[in-house]
Amino acid sequence: MDQPSRSAGTVRPGGRTARVRAAVLETTQDELVEHGFHGLTMDQVAARAGVGKTTVYRRWGSTAGLVVDLMTELANQSSPHTDTGTIEGDLRANALSVLGAISDGRLGATFQAVIAAATCDEQAAHALRSFYLRRIEEWANVVDLAVKRGELPEGTDGAEVIRAISAPLYYRLVVTREPVTREVAERSVTRTLAAARAGAFVVPGSGG
Structure with missing residues (x-):
């Protein structure tokens, strides 16, 4: 996982529909950062974005609908994975990108608000999961590239490796509320890479 743009207001330029969506999503993010999911209201988003309430209700339907579209846009803005030429470099880049995202005042607050919303709203949970x-x-x-280069065993589950990199960071962010530092990110890379090289992430029956 890497760091998307800090703001959904950088939606690609286009006609009036695109401008309305950009304004509404940026305002939705502002409201999430300032008031959290439970403080998010359709009327306030419409007023702050300078968009008619009818338009907001017709297009997004609910605050959960706003969150779903916001997360979709943030995903669309995210950069492709890094290719440093080594798995250690790539995993470090991933960890530091996650660290940058959750440490950013605006983006980190957005994630925390949506994570909180996901505990009680299925649409928010779906948006976060997606x-x-x-x-x-x-x-x-x-x-997968590292496996092809012979850096990791055949059959290594790439998705599980990436989950293992960011899991300690999010645990500290959301559960224990401890500082998430560069040292924490670096340790996560070291431990995950050692486990991956030892075959801990090889899918059973894959022939690895």
Whole structure:
């Protein structure tokens, strides 16, 4: 998983529909950062974005609909995986990108608000899951490349490797509320890479 743009307001330029969507999504993110999911209201988003309430209700339907579209846009803005030429370099780049995202005042607050929403709203949970599955799938490619180069065993599950990199960071962010530092990110890479090289992520029956 890597760091998308800090703001959904960088939606690609286009006609009036695209401009309305950009304004609404940026405002949705502003409201999430300032008030959290439970403080998010359709009327406030419409007023702050300068868009008619009827338009917002017709297009997004609910606050959960706003969150779903916001997460979709943030996923679309995310950069492709890094290719440093080594699995160690690629996994470090992934870990530091995750660290940068969750440490950013705006983007980190957005993720925390949506994670909180996902505990009680199925649409928010679906949006969050879709976002992370897309990013995991993208970064799993670096593991596949490492297998081809002979750096990791055949049959290594790339998605599980990427999950293992970011899991300690999100645990500290969301569960224990401890500082998430570069040292924590680096340790996660070291431990995950050692386990991957030892075959801990090889899928049973894959022939690895």
